Amino acid sequence: MTRSATAPPSYAGPLILALESSCDETAVAIADGLDHILASEISSQVELHRPYGGVVPELASRNHNLNLRPLIDLALEKAGVSIEVIDVFAATAGPGLASSLLIGNTTAKALALAAGGKPFYSINHMEGHLLSPFMGDPEGIRPCAALVVSGGHTLLIHLRGLGDYQLLGTTRDDAAGEAFDKVAKMLGLPYPGGPEIDRQARAGDPAAFDFPRSMIDSGDLGFSFSGLKTAMFYQLPKLDQPLSPTCLADLCASFQEAVVDVLVAKALTAIRQTGETLLTLSGGVSCNHRLREKMSAACEKNGIELKIAAPAWCTDNAAMIAYVAAAKALHGVEPSSLDEDVNPNLRLAD
């Protein structure tokens, strides 16, 4: 069998090559079925050496066109497979920037075609985040209420099974991660602000300032984080400048507490509304320590099982896209048509 020469010895299949280029990151992953990520490469995290030598300039971090080819080669090399043995190709189809999406999506289609018409799956980026808590879980995808929180998105979803999603609530204005970054900027903290606020907050008093818990009692599952920026704007002039380290830590802790309280309260409401006993948490903000801590405590108190995506799969990556493609292929979902275009407004559920 020619395949065994270049495929990993424990090959379970299908072997999947997935590309992700929805916004800032160019990412490539190779997976062996649902259970093994053989390679997961992200352009901003590797120094890609061009044919002419040199390293990707910072400016080009969003230049998917330049990054994709060397990243595919690197992923194949790390996975120890050649492109001929790939069974399934996949790429993000949306939501995201049209110009960025097209590069990854078109490349994956071309590779599928060049490989002799192998199956190709168009994947929703948000479905990647949604299912990422199940990666590596032998029990597989299970019904749950899911909270996806990142810089660009804040979603509560009822996941009833693969491909069966109901949108429960989303933000009316800013995403939770965006609120972290913008408040960090107001406080003069470096970008990205989310991890920095998390770090500062550890030394602070979360009750020092009373920031609004927007929409916490609204009765629905919508979010609004834009008012927190305004609250911080009015708070800052009342304080001695420059801010003392204690005051800065208190501001960070109090702001973070306001965001976390709303996320926890709404997630618990989603659990009650859906009748599920499993809650999943994913997206970049799920790395926040206070959110993990308070969500874990709330779930424990209410007898809810909590699954949080592994940190490596919280930020944008192609492994989660490969995982969704594997799930679809193994569940017998029809591959996508090569005529299917990218959709910058692609929705996960209505």
Add this chain to the structure above:
Amino acid sequence: MEETSANEWHPLSVEDTLSLGASVAEGLEAGAVLGLMGRLGSGKTHFVKGLARGLGCVGEVTSPTFTLVHEYTGGRLPLFHLDLYRLESEEELWAIGWEEYLDAGGVIAVEWADKFPAVLPEMAQWWRFEVEETGTRTIRRVDAPETEEAET
């Protein structure tokens, strides 16, 4: 809402900002570009929500800071909502397809447009959003970007 002159408004509520955006939208034609200036939390995104309402676009308008561009369809004209907050150069704006958005026959609303004022066409409308520490808000249509006030 108090209108102190033909080009200056003092919204007293979020609803006022939405209404202003909606009434501005009624006069917009395909290809219109609006450059929005003002610090964080000054009402730019709410103004764009109003534009979407006035155009009759479908879907919740949310901040495109991280996603860079949001597209809203289903209305009289498509609405492209951009945010230059995270971009570091004009080159990046071209790279995300700025030219295609200009040619798409819709309305383009650009938050933090004063970061790269030169890329907006000459016919662009410029809007400045201000909020004082007392809470007084001002929305003003201006002739050109006043970049010295921009928060960087």
